[in-house]
Every structure is written in structure tokens, then in C-alpha cells.
Amino acid sequence: MEVLEGLTGAFVSVGPGIVGLVFVGVIVGLVVGVLPGLSFVMGVLLLVPLTYGMDARGAVALLLALYVAGTYGGALTSILLRVPGESNDVVLLWDGNGMARRGRAAEALGWAACSAFVGGLASWLLLVVASRPFASVALSLSSSEYFLIVLLGLSTVLVLSETSVSAALLSMLVGMLVSTVGVSSVSGTVRYDFGVEALRSGVDYLTVMIGVYALAEVMVRFTGWDDDRVSQRMAGVRTALPGLRDLIERYGSFVRGVLAGSFVGTVPGAGATIASFVAYGLERQFGRFRHEVGRASPSGIIAPQTASTATVGGALIPLLALGIPGSAATAVLLGVLQLHDVQPGPQVFSEQPQLVYTVFAAFLISLLGMFLIGVLCAGPLVYILRVPEVYVLAFIVVFSYIGAFAIRQSMSDVWVMFAFGVAGFLMHRGEYPVAPLVLGAILGPLAERHFLTAMISSGNDPTVFLTRPVSAGLLALLAAVVCWAVYRAVSGRRWDRTTTEGGV
Numbered sequence: 001m002e003v004l005e006g007l008t009g010a011f012v013s014v015g016p017g018i019v020g021l022v023f024v025g026v027i028v029g030l031v032v033g034v035l036p037g038l039s040f041v042m043g044v045l046l047l048v049p050l051t052y053g054m055d056a057r058g059a060v061a062l063l064l065a066l067y068v069a070g071t072y073g074g075a076l077t078s079i080l081l082r083v084p085g086e087s088n089d090v091v092l093l094w095d096g097n098g099m100a101r102r103g104r105a106a107e108a109l110g111w112a113a114c115s116a117f118v119g120g121l122a123s124w125l126l127l128v129v130a131s132r133p134f135a136s137v138a139l140s141l142s143s144s145e146y147f148l149i150v151l152l153g154l155s156t157v158l159v160l161s162e163t164s165v166s167a168a169l170l171s172m173l174v175g176m177l178v179s180t181v182g183v184s185s186v187s188g189t190v191r192y193d194f195g196v197e198a199l200r201s202g203v204d205y206l207t208v209m210i211g212v213y214a215l216a217e218v219m220v221r222f223t224g225w226d227d228d229r230v231s232q233r234m235a236g237v238r239t240a241l242p243g244l245r246d247l248i249e250r251y252g253s254f255v256r257g258v259l260a261g262s263f264v265g266t267v268p269g270a271g272a273t274i275a276s277f278v279a280y281g282l283e284r285q286f287g288r289f290r291h292e293v294g295r296a297s298p299s300g301i302i303a304p305q306t307a308s309t310a311t312v313g314g315a316l317i318p319l320l321a322l323g324i325p326g327s328a329a330t331a332v333l334l335g336v337l338q339l340h341d342v343q344p345g346p347q348v349f350s351e352q353p354q355l356v357y358t359v360f361a362a363f364l365i366s367l368l369g370m371f372l373i374g375v376l377c378a379g380p381l382v383y384i385l386r387v388p389e390v391y392v393l394a395f396i397v398v399f400s401y402i403g404a405f406a407i408r409q410s411m412s413d414v415w416v417m418f419a420f421g422v423a424g425f426l427m428h429r430g431e432y433p434v435a436p437l438v439l440g441a442i443l444g445p446l447a448e449r450h451f452l453t454a455m456i457s458s459g460n461d462p463t464v465f466l467t468r469p470v471s472a473g474l475l476a477l478l479a480a481v482v483c484w485a486v487y488r489a490v491s492g493r494r495w496d497r498t499t500t501e502g503g504v
Helices: 002-013 016-034 040-046 056-081 092-101 105-139 143-160 165-179 205-223 244-249 251-265 272-286 299-322 328-339 353-376 378-386 389-408 411-429 435-457 469-503
Strands: none
Touching (some): 016 040, 016 353, 040 056, 040 205, 040 328, 040 389, 056 092, 056 378, 092 105, 105 353, 143 435, 165 205, 165 435, 205 389, 205 411, 205 435, 251 272, 251 299, 272 299, 299 328
16 A cells, blocks of 8 residues: 555656656667667666756656666667667567568567567566565665675676676676775775875776776777668558457466566676576477467567566666666666665665655656657657767767766766776677676675675674574575586586587
8 A cells, every 4th residue: 555655646746857857768768779789778878977967866767768768679670670779689580570571570569569568567566566575674684694695696697697607707806806996985994096096086886887888889889890881761660569369369478578577687787688588598498389489470579578678677676675786777777876865775765765656657657658659650760770870989989978077077087987998898809798897896895895794793703694594595595506607617618628529
């Protein structure tokens, strides 16, 4: 009942200004999703400078709307032009573009739009129902348990890494090392400043994100840049929504997509790309129409697209309840909230309930706007691909520098952002993942603070991580995750050695 009252109050208090920001965010998110190489995470980062003059509610509404719409925008070009706007849209090439080549483009677009809306709506319901109970449980946790939760979040990058486990681990440790630069929040000790005054205030993880995601991507695109733009004439693009009978017939695909997306969304460092591939794999193995998947089947669109949008609600739950971002986009939201003197966590539900309920309302309005604009304006959105890539990259560079400077009005942040842009570019060239680096920079301070607090409160007794049942359970789960990561690494090396010897 309390949630319903809060939602009612949020919708009543959300005025035209917030609604306008939501629709602006939806339009920008769809545009960002359509343009190849410009991810929705990058789009959220580039809009951060525009939020400095807003209050926390308006800033979150704008960025959340972009995040929601960005999970769907790339589906349009993946289906129509075989050009994935986002990495999570790659799986739509197999069935979505296959349907388009067979003259069923309108049907494929309809399934994608419905899937995005259903996935988002289901994750919105999960967010509304589960976030407050999740926060209530979090209030009963001690620092030792928070430390193990943060470690568990860090360890997931080792399991989910698409490259080698050692590369992901090294990247994560570098991110954690970067987070220790500056004055310690617990002891007040100055660390790793090397006598440079600019480093004494620490390295803000938003500058790290802007560097390794936005600026590094520009460098990567320029070094392999090709001016061969998409020039197909997309005349008469339209969307044909499926009927109720068709939706019911394939309800299992929706359910699997929602479950995969909501679960993967809560895992720090995972995100929409992993969720879409997981959902597609589940559909091929367990779906009612699994024999059709990969051969221009609607189920090959439903499962991954539903999962992609469902990750939004899943990622917002740990952000609001624990202050731990579930994805790169929610990490930016965390930074923006902190810039507005709001610290997400279990206390935010009691101290700033209006902000929480505004998140709920903005999420739902974003879904409605995304569905309507995506269905009605598919043709004009695809025409955006005619914009020369050099203009898009120049726009990214300008907003990257503005965003880095505006965080603390310091040129030192600009130089730090540039340094991480170069580092991100080299990591791309060396095939080192950047997501663990960012996750380490974000969660490193949390891990340090909760570890030191637990040790101080227990008199430096390490058994504090074993004496409480919840701590012991989390430690056992952490050990299982690490063992699985080690097993993956060892079995991967054996497979590579066997393949090499077989080839010889």
C-alpha cells in the first residue's frame, strides 16, 4: 500500500518539466541507439554536463529515459540494415534481419517494439515491488557483509569476462588501484599523489568512464575509420504490431527474456549485452520454437530484446537499495546523484522517498514514450545514419572534454580523462576489457571503506567475516565464484593447448 501511495504521489508531483525531460531523453536515447559506435552508456555520459544545473529529480529523469530508450534504438538498424547500433543488438541480426530480407521487416519491428516494452514493464514492476524490501534487508547488514557483497560484485567480472580471466583480473585491479589515489576517506592518509597537487583530491570515476568509454571509442573509430556510410533508401518503413493471439503463443519467449534480463541486470558489470546473449541461448535450448531460432524466427527477436530492456529495472535495484550500480549506465546515475549530494542506499527510501518514486514514475513514462516514438518514427530514426561519422565523433570529443571539466571545474580532471582515453585505446588494441577497470574504480572505495570499518569495529579480528551466518554464506558464494573463474581459466588454457597441438 505504501508503494502505491508513493507512486500516486510521484505521478501527481511529476510536472510538465520532468515529463518534457523524459521525452527529450527518450528521443536522444533512440538516436544514440541507432548510431553505430555511440553506445547508450556513452550517451548517458555525454549528457552529464547538462544535468549540473538541474535538481536531482530532473537529472535522473533525463538520464534514465536515455538509458531505457537506448536499449531499444539499435534494434531498428539491426533489423532493417544489418547495422547493430549497440553491442546488445548483435543477436538481432540473425533473426531480425533475416525476417527483413524475407519481406517481413514491419513484423520484425513490431516484435522488437513489443518485446522492449514488455521487458521494460516487467522489470519496472520488479523494481517497484522488490526495491524497498531489498533495502529493508540491506539495513540489517553489517560492514563485513557489505564488504563481501562488494567483493562478490567485483568477482563477477571474472566469470562474465569475454576475454581471458587474467586480463579481466588485471584490469579490475588497476581500477581498484586508481580508486586509492588521493586522501583516504577512513584514515585521512594521502596516497599515490606523487607530489602532484591535482592528484591529492583523488580520481573521480566519472572521468575514468568518460575516458575509457567515450574518448577511447573515438580514437578506435578514427584509427580504423571508414567513410563508407549506409546509403540505402529506407522508403516506406513501418511497424506492424503482433496480435494478441501471436503474443500469447510466444509468451514463453517473453518470460525467458524477462527472467534472464532481470537477473543479469542485478549483477555488477554484466549489462544488456550479456543478457541478450544469455536469453538467446536459453531460447535456442528450451524455447517452444527453438528449432526456428536462427532462421528468421520472432522468438529470436523477442528473447534478446526483452532481456536487454529488462536489465534496466534489474540494475536499478542494487543501485537504489545498496548504492552499488548494476551496469555502466547506472554507474553514471550513481555519480550524478552523488554530485547532487544524494547517496543511494537503503537510507534513501526513508530520507528521500520522493526521489525514489520519481525514478519509478520516470521509468514508466520512458517506456511509454519509447514505445510510441519507436513505433511511429522508425523511418526518420533510420535516416539519422546518413549523418557523416566525423561529425558524430567530433560531438563526442567536445562533450567529453566539457563533461570532464564540469565534474569539479578542474583542468586536472580533463588531463586525467585524456590519459584514460589513451589507456582505453591501448586496452582496446590489446584486447583488455575496460568494464572491469571501471567497476574496480567504482567499487574499490566501497570495498576499502567497509573492510576497514569491519576490522576496526571487531578489533582487527578477521573471523568477523565468518561468525555471522549471512557473512559466512556470502563468503562461501564468493569462494564458489572464484573457483569457477579459476576452473574457466585452466580449462581454457587446456583447450587452447589441445587445439594448437591438434593443428600441428
